[in-house]
Amino acid sequence: MQHAEPLDHGVAETPSLGVDNRKLLMWLFLGSEAMFFGSLIATYLLYRGKSVSGPFPGHGFEYNIPYTSVSSFVLLMSSLTMVLALAAIQRGDQRGLRTWLLATAMLGLVFVGGQAFEFTSFVEKGVTIHTNVFGSSFFTLTGFHGAHVTVGIVILLSLFVMALRGRITPENSLTIELAGLYWHFVDVVWILIFTLVYLYSAH
C-alpha cells in the first residue's frame, strides 16, 4: 500500500477522499456553524411579534435600516478584500497579501464597532437582552454573530503578523484559504440576518 507523505508534524495528510484534511475539517465546522446559526435565526423568527411587553419592531421600536445597510456593505466588501488576499498570496504577492489582510481586519473592526454602537442605541431605546423575547432572541443572535466576527478579526490580525514575518508563502497559502472560508461564512450569515431580522421587520 502506498503511504502518504507525512507533514512536517508527522501526520500523513493525503486522505482517501482526495481532499485536504484541513479543508475538510473547516467545511465540517462550517456545516455545524450553519446548524448553529440556523437554530438562532429560527428562534428569532419564531418569537417575532410575540413579545408581551417592552418595545419591539412595529411597537415603539424601529430598526435603523440605512445604518445597518452601510454595515452590511462594509462586511460584504471585507469578503472581497479577503478573497483578494488569497489571490495575492497564491501568485506570490506578499505585499498584496498584507494589504488585503489588514484591509479585511479593519473593515471587520468597522462592522463590529458599528454593531456595538447599534446595541448601545437599542439599550437607550429600552431594548436589552432581558426586556422581552425580542430583545433576548435579537441580542443572542447578533451577539453570537458579532463574537464570530471578533474571533475572525483576531485570526486575520494574527495572519497579518505572520505575513509580516514572511511565514506565509504560496506553498502554505491554505492557511489564508481556511481563514477566508471562516470569514466568508460569517459574511453569509450576516446576509441572512440582515434580510430576515432587519428587512423582514414591521414597517
Add this chain to the structure above:
Amino acid sequence: MSHAPQTSDPTQGGTSAAARHVGHPGAKEYVVIAVILAVVTAIEVGVYYIQGQLGPVYKPMLAILSIGKFAMVAMFFMHLKFDSRFFSLVFVTGILVAVAVFVVFLSMIRVFFV
C-alpha cells in the same frame, strides 16, 4: 488504487482535484462579483422602502435576493463552484439540517395548520 503523482500542493489530492482548481476567478472577477453583491444589497434596501406597494411579493422577493447573494459568496468567494463537490455536500447538509429543524419546529407550534 493508483495515486496521482505527489505535488508540493497538498490540496491537489489527485488529478481530478487539480483539474477542478483550473478556472478560479481572478481579481477582476472578484471585484465584479462584489459590485453585483453591493447592487443586490441596494435593491434589497430599496425594496424595503416600497414594501407596502409590493404586498405579498415583498418577502419572497427579499428571500430570493438574499439566497442569491448567499449562493454567490459560497460559490465564488468560498470557491465551492471550483472545489471538490464533497465540500458542497458537507456544507449543504448542515444547511438542510438547519432548515429541517426549523420546519419541524414550526410544525410543532402548528404554524402550518389552518
